[in-house]
Amino acid sequence: MAEDKQPSNWQQAITGEWHGCPSLFEADGTHVGYNKVNRSSEFKDGRTTYWMETRFDASGPLMDRFEIGARMEFGVIDSDLDRIYTGPDFYGSGKPYGLLVDSSYYSPGWNVQLRTVNHVVPELGLQVYSSQLFDGDTLTGVFNGLYVVTQDHDSNPETRERVAAFLEKEKKDAKRPFNLPVKHAGVFRGEFEVYNDRQERVGTTTVTVHHRPINLLHSEQTIEISGVINRKWTALRNRTGGNHQFHGPDLHGNGKSYGRYLYSVRHVLGEACRLWSRETVVDEDYTMVCAWQFIESQQAKYMTFGVLRWEPGENVLAAHYID
Template sequence: MAEADRGEWHGIPGLFDAQGNHVGFEHIARASEVTAEGARYWMDSKLSGAGPLRNRFELGAQFDFGVVDSDENRVYTGPDFYGTGQPYGLFVEANYYSPGWQADLRTWNQVLADGETQVYSSVLHDGWAVCAVFNGVYKRTTDRETNPATQQLVDDWRELEVERGPRPQVLPTKQAGAWTGTLFLNGADQTTEGRCGCASSTSPRRCVRPGTRSPGVATSSGPTRSTATATAPARCSRALRSSATPRPTVEPSSRSSTSSAPTRPVSRRSAVASS
């Protein structure tokens, strides 16, 4: 079992529908243990909210599944999850199937440098189509059952996540700025290549969302411009698209050259009635 996964993890990931609307929370406590048969994970899940996604994902039981774990690959052996995962340092990409949820999952999670925080995002699919997303941040404990201070920490963390979870990710519309940080770089063979400094800047242009119009504004290119640079050789930029779409030009036919009004077709029924 990976050392980074030891202990009990607590979180309350937000539940989003396929259009990105927040529709509820998943109250989670999960842990792993080593048994005679190998590593086993359990996950206690309770959903809040309303609507079809809660009816679908409320399992009514504790998740339980075996894991063949190593620093190279993970195999989820069921009964509640079947699939594989590939660690890249402290980041894990997993693809698996849940019989209880009847969905394919593509999940990303990463344990941060403090060893106590895990960022989690899971995209659920019906075939190729996205049907839901779980997204949240977990905290790890080792003595929640016996330590009142740890119990309070978990309660406070979940309360904070309830406040932050539904908040949409909107770039600043009136203030320029940048996100900067350090990325861990791993090759496709999962070997660690080093670190990469990265900066993503925004520069607001106007408070008009893409695809909308305002008086005196012919087109809208969005409120911000984002660029990303890194210490790695490759650089990328995202072009902003204009909402203005050119209309096709229709050449008039020779029959309608003397009149700008289109000719109304005569139906079979009206032709018979007039004969």
């Protein structure tokens, strides 16, 4: 019976009401507004219901497309293997990997296909959210932003004040472009959780990214990974506006940034292997929350995620002089 069911681990991890103000971007990266959101996934009497209240403040045709003027509320078949969305607002499914869920689903009201990645980061007190929006395989826009969770929003004035201050900060920070340090060399360092293709946690891997700017638009990076996954790659990176490229020798590919978020695909030279990544700079210290998916022989091999913290080194692009 439904009453005998227990909530999944993911469902327990997201208990509470989440508050955010994700930004809305056109496909070319233009920031066109915000979406004030309250949402919760609630387990009751053996059933899971996801509700979401949205209020868009945007310009252009995407405003008309996404502001439908009604609370969203839809059923979820909850499990730690698949979370299946049963409508009427969303149809599709999400795949949990510990504190991260990667979802693919369709919204009839918005007439859009979404890839949504939600990553709960307890050490930062945040959920890092993004949705890439598609018409078939054609990208039409992006939502992204940070969320905080509350258990007493309606009853506690201090909680409401804290949330309001967070949302105001989100509006100020959301349009900041994705930039890594442009003048200082240094190291990004952190530990990622690793899940295999059966959604089993198989351990952790230490990630070290050695970063050295060459000029204001180019840098060389060496990624070293050790633990469950052991790899080492070097690539030349360049950035032109929101367009990013990786020029080898070990990784070749490109990416596109939408505010603080960079979505990339990098191919490993000489192997049937590529790395899909979503990387989010969450503060002015270049703290970066990452989700890296390893794809081998066209199949998902590992989902990894974690926080990289920046350790600055020397200023390699100090003022130039001609005597």
